Amino acid sequence: MSQTLSSTALLAVPLAPLAGALLAGVLGTRFGGNRIGRRTTHSLAILGVLISFILSALTLHSVATEGARFNETIYPWMQVGGLKMEVGFLVDGLTAMMMCVVTFVSLMVHIYTIGYMEDDEGYNRFFAYISLFTFAMLMLVMSNNFLQLFFGWEAVGLVSYLLIGFWFNKPTAIFANMKAFLVNRVGDFGFILGIGLIAAYTGSLNYTEVFAQAQDLVVQTLPGTDWSLVTVVCICLFIGAMGKSAQFPLHVWLPDSMEGPTPISALIHAATMVTAGIFMVSRMSGLFELSDTALNLVLVVGAITALFMGFLGIIQNDIKRVVAYSTLSQLGYMTVALGASAYSVALFHLMTHAFFKALLFLGAGSVIMGMHHNQDIRWMGGVRKYMPITWMTSLLGSLALIGTPLFSGFYSKDSIIEAVAESHLPAAGFASFAVLAGVFVTAFYSFRMYFLVFHGAERYDQNPDSHSADHGHGHHGSHAPHESPWVVTLPLVLLAIPSVVIGYMAIEPLLFGDFLADAIHVDGQTHHAMHGLEEAFHGPLAMALHALTTMPFALAFAGVAAAWYMYMVNPALPRAIGATLRPLVVILENKYYLDWFNENVLARGARVLGTAFWQGGDRRVIDGFVVNGSWKTVAVLAGWVRRAQSGYLYHYALVMALGLFVLLTVSLWHGPLALMLRATMAWFPFFWN
Numbered sequence: 001m002s003q004t005l006s007s008t009a010l011l012a013v014p015l016a017p018l019a020g021a022l023l024a025g026v027l028g029t030r031f032g033g034n035r036i037g038r039r040t041t042h043s044l045a046i047l048g049v050l051i052s053f054i055l056s057a058l059t060l061h062s063v064a065t066e067g068a069r070f071n072e073t074i075y076p077w078m079q080v081g082g083l084k085m086e087v088g089f090l091v092d093g094l095t096a097m098m099m100c101v102v103t104f105v106s107l108m109v110h111i112y113t114i115g116y117m118e119d120d121e122g123y124n125r126f127f128a129y130i131s132l133f134t135f136a137m138l139m140l141v142m143s144n145n146f147l148q149l150f151f152g153w154e155a156v157g158l159v160s161y162l163l164i165g166f167w168f169n170k171p172t173a174i175f176a177n178m179k180a181f182l183v184n185r186v187g188d189f190g191f192i193l194g195i196g197l198i199a200a201y202t203g204s205l206n207y208t209e210v211f212a213q214a215q216d217l218v219v220q221t222l223p224g225t226d227w228s229l230v231t232v233v234c235i236c237l238f239i240g241a242m243g244k245s246a247q248f249p250l251h252v253w254l255p256d257s258m259e260g261p262t263p264i265s266a267l268i269h270a271a272t273m274v275t276a277g278i279f280m281v282s283r284m285s286g287l288f289e290l291s292d293t294a295l296n297l298v299l300v301v302g303a304i305t306a307l308f309m310g311f312l313g314i315i316q317n318d319i320k321r322v323v324a325y326s327t328l329s330q331l332g333y334m335t336v337a338l339g340a341s342a343y344s345v346a347l348f349h350l351m352t353h354a355f356f357k358a359l360l361f362l363g364a365g366s367v368i369m370g371m372h373h374n375q376d377i378r379w380m381g382g383v384r385k386y387m388p389i390t391w392m393t394s395l396l397g398s399l400a401l402i403g404t405p406l407f408s409g410f411y412s413k414d415s416i417i418e419a420v421a422e423s424h425l426p427a428a429g430f431a432s433f434a435v436l437a438g439v440f441v442t443a444f445y446s447f448r449m450y451f452l453v454f455h456g457a458e459r460y461d462q463n464p465d466s467h468s469a470d471h472g473h474g475h476h477g478s479h480a481p482h483e484s485p486w487v488v489t490l491p492l493v494l495l496a497i498p499s500v501v502i503g504y505m506a507i508e509p510l511l512f513g514d515f516l517a518d519a520i521h522v523d524g525q526t527h528h529a530m531h532g533l534e535e536a537f538h539g540p541l542a543m544a545l546h547a548l549t550t551m552p553f554a555l556a557f558a559g560v561a562a563a564w565y566m567y568m569v570n571p572a573l574p575r576a577i578g579a580t581l582r583p584l585v586v587i588l589e590n591k592y593y594l595d596w597f598n599e600n601v602l603a604r605g606a607r608v609l610g611t612a613f614w615q616g617g618d619r620r621v622i623d624g625f626v627v628n629g630s631w632k633t634v635a636v637l638a639g640w641v642r643r644a645q646s647g648y649l650y651h652y653a654l655v656m657a658l659g660l661f662v663l664l665t666v667s668l669w670h671g672p673l674a675l676m677l678r679a680t681m682a683w684f685p686f687f688w689n
Contacts, residue, residue: 013138016048017045042127140276144207190243198233228293279350299339302334349415355499394450
């Protein structure tokens with residue numbers, strides 16, 4: 001029998017980070033008079049997230065072992081007609097897993113930030129922002145209704161805007177946070193349309209009530225069209241996911257967001273914010289299962305993102321951008337799993353990816369610190385002997401990323417490849433090719449970065465640009481690298497542990513157990529991917545041993561070998577290939593010209609259209625005709641009336657006499673005398689002639 005969770009304990013999960021954010025943001029900044037110092041600020045922020053993580057872990061334990069569940073309203077906000085707007089929590093296996101992932105990664109980032117941001121003037125403000133982000137993300141994943149989901153959705157977008165532009169004196173950071181904000185608004189427009197359609201046709205914003213009416217949406221069409229209503233709803237919701245989870249073509253904001261401090265790259269762009277779209281589609285699986293059209297769209301978009309964003313990772317030289325494009329590619333893998341109706345596999349990869357990608361981002365930040373804030377991997381090399389902890393943890397993260405058997409990424413990534421192969425949707429063929437080819441690409445760019453940073457000749461003293469763009473203050477790159485302090489390396493070690501073991505431990509309960517059974521809804525008769533996976537699964541160890549003979553392992557091994565040969569044995573080969581394929585390299589360097597298209601076609605077109613509306617509509621019609629025309633007309637009429645108000649009695653008497661004459665004339669004209677007069681005048685031209 002399932003147990004009911006405590007609403008008080010659940011409420012403390014998001015409120016503890018919020019309290020830390022408010023204390024740090026008010027008392028620790030100039031806004032509140034800088035009443036507390038750095039040590040107190042980071043202690044309060046870390047304490048809030050630690051409390052949240054402990055409560056989340058206890059909740060996960062209750063959900064997994066006792067079958068505990070919670071789905072209740074916490075606060076009724078308002079009611080408009082029959083539409084209830086509430087704050088409420090839905091806690092099941094999916095929510096409990098997300099709560100632990102978000103709070104654990106956030107806790108690691110908070111600890112890491114002590115060392116990474118120690119010299120920054122905005123130290124306290126940064127802690128306030130990341131704690132506030134944790135609160136917003138928890139409200140999103142714990143919601144039991146679309147209103148709270150949208151609140152959390154927009155809140156994480158707002159805080160990401162503040163974090164990406166944290167160094168607000170840097171023009172590139174300001175451009176990046178505005179770009180992220182605007183691109184996400186495009187996706188959010190589709191998201192709010194989907195929520196609006198759901199509210200209009202179901203009369204509810206509560207998940208349970210909406211899912212209960214899901215079958216009724218199938219037989220309805222969008223008014224004025226023959227489009228299936230459920231398909232339109234799912235596509236609108238997925239457009240929101242495309243923006244938040246950086247799917248092609250709304251992915252362009254994520255690489256530029258690396259302008260923010262490195263800790264937020266791990267927090268926002270690896271484990272939490274960018275996975276919000278994956279979480280949302282999984283939570284809405286009961287709707288998406290009713291539309292093969294929407295699932296095909298999800299498959300195609302995810303496949304394009306997985307493969308083509310991986311290509312861009314090959315040519316990046318900024319260590320953070322390599323990891324950023326890796327994030328884009330892996331988000332594409334998760335999206336492909338969603339399209340194949342393997343929602344639990346997508347969530348499994350979301351969880352494993354959160355750990356090893358946060359590890360890689362924080363490892364990249366540690367390298368940047370050790371290299372005195374140089375981010376260009378071409379001017380690194382040989383860092384392994386100077387930074388042994390960073391080297392070993394980064395190696396473990398890279399092995400997990402490329403899907404090495406027994407590592408966490410292997411179990412989730414290979415499950416995605418198999419699920420797509422089992423899918424019967426029309427787009428599954430292209431998606432299967434994309435995710436399979438992406439294995440080689442991922443292994444190549446991951447170990448290209450690994451070899452250039454940690455092995456080979458030391459090149460840090462040859463850096464022509466000794467100042468970095470990552471931190472507010474650069475250092476000369478000629479100094480020897482050094483290992484980071486313990487507050488930086490401790491989170492690396494703690495993240496490396498789940499990056500290695502969590503896949504082995506969690507694959508069976510997550511994919512083939514009942515842990516996500518009541519959160520994920522799959523039409524097994526139509527979509528057979530999970531059934532095929534279950535038939536082929538014979539335990540995590542057997543899966544790892546079998547993988548040694550499969551194509552994904554061969555492709556991953558080939559990618560690592562190619563990177564080793566090209567960057568360790570024969571460094572001239574990449575330059576020769578780049579010269580031969582220069583037109584292709586130019587396309588990749590310009591990121592498929594999507595930024596150019598957005599800036600020169602969409603942005604300029606919008607400006608031209610806006611100018612036309614401003615000049616023609618606003619200035620000429622509204623200001624010129626309506627506003628100015630009305631007062632000018634009144635002024636003219638007032639001028640005429642003012643002339644009649646002379647103040648002389650005989651003028652007024654004359655006007656009265658003329659008025660009386662006009663009234664008599666009109667009355668006679670419409671009376672019997674008027675009829676005789678008009679008849680006489682009608683004959684007058686005859687007599688005249």
